[in-house]
Structures are given as C-alpha cells and as structure tokens.
Amino acid sequence: GPFCPVNTIQSEFITALVLLDRQPLQVRWFIGNSTGGVLGDIVQPEHSQMRLVIRTTYDPIANAVPGKKCYTFSIEDDVGDGLCCNRGNGTFQVYLGWEPVYVNNGEFGYGERIRFGRDCDQPVQVVDAVAATLELIYDNFPNQTTWHFEKADGTYLHGIDNSTVDPAGRVRIQEIVHWFPETPEDECLYFFILDSGGDGVCCDGDPNRVVSGANGRYDLFVNGTKVYGTVGRFGYGERIQFGRDCPFVVTPATVLSVTLNLGTLANETLWYIGDSSGALIGTVDRGTFGQNSALARQVVFDPVSGPNECYTFTIVDSAGDGMSGGSYSILVDQRTITTRPTASIGFGERVRFGNNCTQSPLQVFSGMAASFMLDFVYPPTVGARWMIETVDGEILFSSQSGGLYTNTTKLQALTEFLSLTTGPQVIMSETVYHFPDPSIPGDDCLFFTVVPGTGTVSHTASAESSIYLQPAPRTSLYFDLEVNGVSVTNYTGMMGWGQRIRFGNQVTCGGPFVTRGILLVLEIGLDRRANETSWSITDLTTNEVVASVPAGFYSGVSGAVTETIPAYTETEYRLDVFDSGGDGICCSNGQGYYLLYQDDSVVSSDVAANTPLTLLLQGDGTFGQSVSHVVNTTNPLVDPAVP
Numbered sequence: 001g002p003f004c005p006v007n008t009i010q011s012e013f014i015t016a017l018v019l020l021d022r023q024p025l026q027v028r029w030f031i032g033n034s035t036g037g038v039l040g041d042i043v044q045p046e047h048s049q050m051r052l053v054i055r056t057t058y059d060p061i062a063n064a065v066p067g068k069k070c071y072t073f074s075i076e077d078d079v080g081d082g083l084c085c086n087r088g089n090g091t092f093q094v095y096l097g098w099e100p101v102y103v104n105n106g107e108f109g110y111g112e113r114i115r116f117g118r119d120c121d122q123p124v125q126v127v128d129a130v131a132a133t134l135e136l137i138y139d140n141f142p143n144q145t146t147w148h149f150e151k152a153d154g155t156y157l158h159g160i161d162n163s164t165v166d167p168a169g170r171v172r173i174q175e176i177v178h179w180f181p182e183t184p185e186d187e188c189l190y191f192f193i194l195d196s197g198g199d200g201v202c203c204d205g206d207p208n209r210v211v212s213g214a215n216g217r218y219d220l221f222v223n224g225t226k227v228y229g230t231v232g233r234f235g236y237g238e239r240i241q242f243g244r245d246c247p248f249v250v251t252p253a254t255v256l257s258v259t260l261n262l263g264t265l266a267n268e269t270l271w272y273i274g275d276s277s278g279a280l281i282g283t284v285d286r287g288t289f290g291q292n293s294a295l296a297r298q299v300v301f302d303p304v305s306g307p308n309e310c311y312t313f314t315i316v317d318s319a320g321d322g323m324s325g326g327s328y329s330i331l332v333d334q335r336t337i338t339t340r341p342t343a344s345i346g347f348g349e350r351v352r353f354g355n356n357c358t359q360s361p362l363q364v365f366s367g368m369a370a371s372f373m374l375d376f377v378y379p380p381t382v383g384a385r386w387m388i389e390t391v392d393g394e395i396l397f398s399s400q401s402g403g404l405y406t407n408t409t410k411l412q413a414l415t416e417f418l419s420l421t422t423g424p425q426v427i428m429s430e431t432v433y434h435f436p437d438p439s440i441p442g443d444d445c446l447f448f449t450v451v452p453g454t455g456t457v458s459h460t461a462s463a464e465s466s467i468y469l470q471p472a473p474r475t476s477l478y479f480d481l482e483v484n485g486v487s488v489t490n491y492t493g494m495m496g497w498g499q500r501i502r503f504g505n506q507v508t509c510g511g512p513f514v515t516r517g518i519l520l521v522l523e524i525g526l527d528r529r530a531n532e533t534s535w536s537i538t539d540l541t542t543n544e545v546v547a548s549v550p551a552g553f554y555s556g557v558s559g560a561v562t563e564t565i566p567a568y569t570e571t572e573y574r575l576d577v578f579d580s581g582g583d584g585i586c587c588s589n590g591q592g593y594y595l596l597y598q599d600d601s602v603v604s605s606d607v608a609a610n611t612p613l614t615l616l617l618q619g620d621g622t623f624g625q626s627v628s629h630v631v632n633t634t635n636p637l638v639d640p641a642v643p
Contacts, residue, residue, distance in 0.1 A: 011097035012117075016056045016073050018043075021088040021106065024050050026078045029092075031058040034070035034120065036113060036180060039063070051088060068119035068555075073102070076111035076129055076178040080224055083108075102126070110223055113180040127180045130244045132189055133221040138171045139201040139232065147193040149177045152185050159192075181244070188246035191220060194237035194253060198334065201232035236333065256281075258313055260328040262342070268318045271328075276310035276357065277394070278350060278435065310357040316348030316367055316433045320485055338362060347484060350435035365435040368484060368505070370396075370446050373429040375478040386450040388432055391442040393544065396432040436505070445509040448481055451498035451517065451566045481512070488512055497599065498566055518633060520565040520573070521597040521613055527589040527621070530554040532581040535594075537565060540572040540630065551580045573633060575617065578626045585621030592621035598633050 014031050024045040030038050040058045073094045083090025083106035090106045094114055101116040111129025148159020158177045181187045201216030219229040227242050237253030262269050274280050313330050326342035337353050348367030355361055388396045436444040480490040481503050488503050489512040497517035536548035547565040575596055585592030597613035616631040
C-alpha cells in the first residue's frame with residue numbers, strides 16, 4: 001500500500017524430491033542445519049512406497065532457525081548401492097526456493113551429505129558417507145552388556161543400554177551407523193562395549209573357560225568390509241578405534257568401584273570417582289547429600305584411559321566430623337587397592353590412585369571446606385558475579401556454575417552476569433571443598449573474587465578519545481568467608497570495582513590478603529568483516545589470559561563495540577588484536593580502530609557519574625594479521641587484611 005514500506009525476503013524454503021528404488025527400507029534422509037543437525041523429521045520410507053517420488057520440505061524462516069543461511073540434505077543407504085543399479089534406478093533432487101541446487105542419479109554408495117545455502121563457504125559441497133556395521137551375538141546374560149558408537153569429537157551416534165535388552169537367552173543383532181567425515185580427525189569412529197559381569201560375551205560367567213552354546217561374539221565392518229572380530233572375551237569392556245582411513249586401536253576397559261559403609265548420619269556425605277585432577281568421570285552415579293542408606297556401592301567403567309591411568313576418589317562430610325563406624329574400599333578390576341576408615345576424615349579426603357600417578361600409586365589428601373556468605377543490596381537491574389578458585393586457576397564455584405565441581409572457565413565466570421529479578425537484596429551462601437596437594441606451592445590457598453556490574457561506557461559528541469563511564473548504581477556488599485567452619489574474614493561497605501581475597505589455611509597460607517579491583521575498557525571499531533576480528537588481554541605477571549574473544553564472535557556486528565574487563569594484578573598487560581583475513585581492521589573493508597582505557601578511580605569505593613577514563617593505547621587498525629601492545633596500569637591497592 002502507499003504507506004507500507006516494501007520489504008523483500010528471499011525464500012529459504014527447502015525441498016527434496018526422492019525417487020525410490022525397489023528397496024525403500026534400506027534408505028533414509030533428512031534436511032539439516034550447516035553441521036548436519038536434523039531440522040524437521042528423519043524420513044524412513046515404507047516398503048509400499050517403492051518406485052514412488054517422496055517430497056520432503058522444510059521452511060527455516062517459518063521455523064525461525066537461528067544462525068547463518070547454510071543447510072544440509074543427508075541421505076543414507078544401508079547396503080551401499082544408493083538408489084540404483086540392480087534394484088531399480090532412483091534419483092534425488094534438492095531445491096532452495098525455486099532453484100535446484102543438486103541432482104543425483106542414485107549412485108551415492110552408503111550416502112551423501114549436500115551442504116548448500118547463501119551463507120555457506122562454498123555454493124554446493126558434497127560429502128560422502130561412511131557406514132559402520134556391528135554384528136553382535138550376546139551370551140546367556142545379554143542384560144550385562146552395553147555398547148555404543150561415538151565420533152572422534154565425542155558425539156554420540158547410536159547404542160543400546162543393557163537395561164533395554166531381554167535378559168532371557170541369547171540375542172543376535174545387526175546395527176548400522178553412518179557418519180560424514182570432512183577432516184582427517186573425522187575419519188575415526190569409536191565403538192565402546194562394556195560388560196558388568198567382567199566376562200565379555202562369553203564363557204557363561206567364567207572368563208577362563210569356554211562353554212558350548214553360551215559364547216557370543218561381535219564383528220565390525222566399514223563400508224561392508226570386516227575390520228575386527230572377537231570371540232567375546234573382552235573382560236569388563238574395550239574401546240575400538242577404527243574407520244575408513246583411521247589407525248586401528250583396541251584399548252581394554254578398566255572397572256573402578258567403591259564400596260562404602262557410611263555409618264551414622266549418612267545424609268551428611270557426598271562422594272564420587274574422578275580423574276587425576278578430581279573432575280567427575282562421565283555422567284556416572286555418585287553419592288549426594290541426603291541419602292538415607294548407610295551402605296552404598298559405586299561402579300565406573302573407564303574404557304578410554306586403561307588400567308595404568310590415574311584416578312581419584314573424593315568423599316566429603318558436610319558437618320566436618322567424619323563418619324563414626326564407617327569405612328570405604330576402592331577396587332580396580334575387582335582388586336582392592338585400599339580400605340580406609342571414615343571416622344577421622346573431618347570435612348573429607350581425596351584418594352589419588354593408579355599406576356600412572358606422578359607422585360606415587362596411592363596418595364591421600366585432607367579436605368578443606370571453604371564457605372562464603374554474600375549479601376548484595378542494589379537495584380535488581382544490576383548484575384554481579386563471583387567465583388572461588390584455586391592457586392592454579394581451577395574454578396570450584398562461580399555465579400554461573402550452579403553447583404560444585406564445575407569446569408567453567410574463568411572468563412565465563414567473570415564476564416557472565418547473574419540476572420537478579422527477585423528484588424534489591426540478594427543473600428546466598430555456598431560451601432566448596434578443596435583438597436590441597438603439598439607438591440603444588442600455595443595449593444592450600446583459595447581466591448574469592450566478587451565483581452559488580454560495570455555500568456555503561458559512552459563518548460562525548462566532540463572527540464573519539466573523550467570516553468566516559470556511567471557506573472552501575474551504588475552497590476552495598478557484605479561477605480563472610482569461613483575455612484572449616486571458622487570465620488577468616490568479613491567485609492561491609494561499597495564494592496567499588498570489586499575485590500579479590502586470598503584466604504585458606506591460617507598457618508600455611510597466611511592472610512587474608514585483599515586486592516581491590518581496577519577496570520580496563522576496550523573499544524574496537526570494526527570494519528565490514530567483523531567476523532575476522534578477535535583479541536585477547538594477558539596478565540604478564542601471571543601469563544594468564546584474563547579476557548578474550550575468538551574469531552567469529554562479532555559476526556553480524558557493525559560499528560564499534562565496547563568490552564569491560566575487571567583486573568586484579570599489578571602493572572603490565574598485553575593486548576593482542578588479530579585479523580584472520582590478514583588485512584587488519586582497515587583498508588578496502590572500512591577503517592577500524594582500537595582503544596584501551598583504564599578507569600581513574602582505582603581504589604575508590606564509589607565511582608562518580610561520568611568518570612573520565614585514561615587512554616592507555618590506541619591503534620588505527622592497520623596491522624595485517626596481528627598486533628601487540630604492552631601497557632602499564634596503576635598498581636591496585638593490596639591490603640594485608642580487609643579494611
């Protein structure tokens with residue numbers, strides 16, 4: 001109409017037309033996103049549809065598919081003859097809008113993936129499928145056996161859990177999975193098979209004897225060619241690495257188990273099996289606070305690391321008084337490694353065990369319980385974040401983790417804001433458990449960091465270099481830190497740019513020591529290829545990257561961006577700016593720039609409105625692939641104790 005602006009949107013409607021051969025049950029297909037993730041339905045035709053044309057459609061615009069306009073069509077065939085030859089000649093065609101993007105005469109072996117779209121790196125890309133086939137005969141105890149396929153990046157493809165297998169009698173199965181390797185790493189596939197009875201799929205419960213009629217086996221095939229076969233004597237399990245163009249490797253599994261007698265007050269106890277650093281292995285069952293039973297058992301299968309790796313068992317007691325009359329035993333492949341009483345563990349202990357542990361095959365570390373209580377008072381629109389970390393940077397808890405024992409990175413913990421919607425006051429408390437390693441200097445110390453919302457940054461109209469900070473509203477803070485139930489420090493006052501407190505064992509760690517925060521502000525004027533720009537800021541005192549963004553982070557962004565980075569160590573930082581296109585932030589794609597500022601209110605507890613920032617460095621964006629600058633900041637104030 002005369003008052004309605006014209007807005008033209010190019011069609012992204014995807015259509016696939018598939019003419020089936022005389023064996024339609026052998027083929028399936030689906031429309032996907034750029035990486036092959038399924039959009040819509042997977043089409044599995046019926047036998048009655050032989051020699052018919054099947055139309056499959058998907059509308060990314062109507063379904064609000066996020067990301068760039070790049071899509072895939074994947075088709076798989078179990079036999080490896082596509083839609084052709086002695087079973088009748090079929091075809092398939094793929095359309096984007098009204099335009100045909102790909103036509104196939106039915107000869108595609110085990111499958112093809114077609115990548116297409118206006119935002120793809122190539123107009124049309126074709127990737128051949130590889131098919132892996134499992135032929136498995138279970139033994140007389142099929143409900144003991146679990147198996148699955150994974151890609152090299154850990155993506156789960158297909159598998160069967162033992163709880164879904166009929167426990168009555170032997171079962172013969174054949175399963176086929178397809179994948180579409182695009183890099184040398186993608187060529188490898190992993191097959192995991194585990195048996196809770198410890199005798200593989202053979203031997204009627206005794207791995208040392210063969211029983212007629214009770215033995216199973218399994219074979220693996222790649223594109224119809226057998227690559228591995230076994231009579232089923234694999235103990236607790238094994239992992240097979242194989243593929244079309246991949247080194248063949250067999251790794252035996254290890255079974256780790258713990259039996260526990262928790263004694264009285266079992267509800268105060270948490271435990272789990274982890275790797276050498278204490279990180280939880282997989283998504284296994286573990287003890288949690290509040291369990292009712294005093295007797296427990298945990299079993300973990302590790303089909304990757306093998307029997308000579310290094311593991312940990314962690315047990316904690318929330319009351320800090322151990323477990324009277326309790327004990328636990330750690331076993332590897334049903335062999336007892338150690339048995340320990342629990343009456344004197346205090347807040348907990350961690351046992352590191354395994355033939356590949358660096359210090360010794362068996363080490364015990366006493367636990368330390370660090371508790372914090374936070375009380376913020378500010379408007380609910382303001383964000384705040386906090387974390388507790390070890391001396392080597394392992395994050396035990398953060399405002400983004402939502403729980404204990406997280407692998408959240410420090411950058412995520414300190415740059416993600418916690419949304420506050422419940423009111424102007426937030427009170428919370430948490431306890432984390434740490435197990436200091438005497439071989440690591442300072443490991444009995446922890447760092448508690450709390451950072452407020454950093455407000456907004458704005459320019460004056462007259463000059464690019466005149467930049468001001470409009471701070472977040474005044475933030476009142478109270479916190480109290482405890483170690484093993486004893487308060488070591490507390491603070492009441494304004495937050496400023498945040499605080500970082502080192503605390504821990506009063507005898508060996510000393511302190512507490514408090515470092516008040518400073519704020520770095522980075523502004524980048526992007527060119528027309530913003531997806532090529534990335535950067536990092538490194539603390540040269542600790543050689544730690546305190547903040548960074550990867551290439552592609554600014555995809556679709558235009559103009560200038562401003563990043564605020566809290567910092568706590570003194571003097572020198574290095575700014576690195578990168579451009580993956582090799583032409584800087586300039587020239588034929590538009591002239592960009594970068595500016596790094598520091599706030600002038602380093603130790604102020606209350607930052608005034610429109611505080612001017614000090615310019616530390618500037619660049620015009622002409623630097624090729626990368627440029628580096630080292631800057632000196634004002635030393636943060638370090639107090640021997642909280643004022």
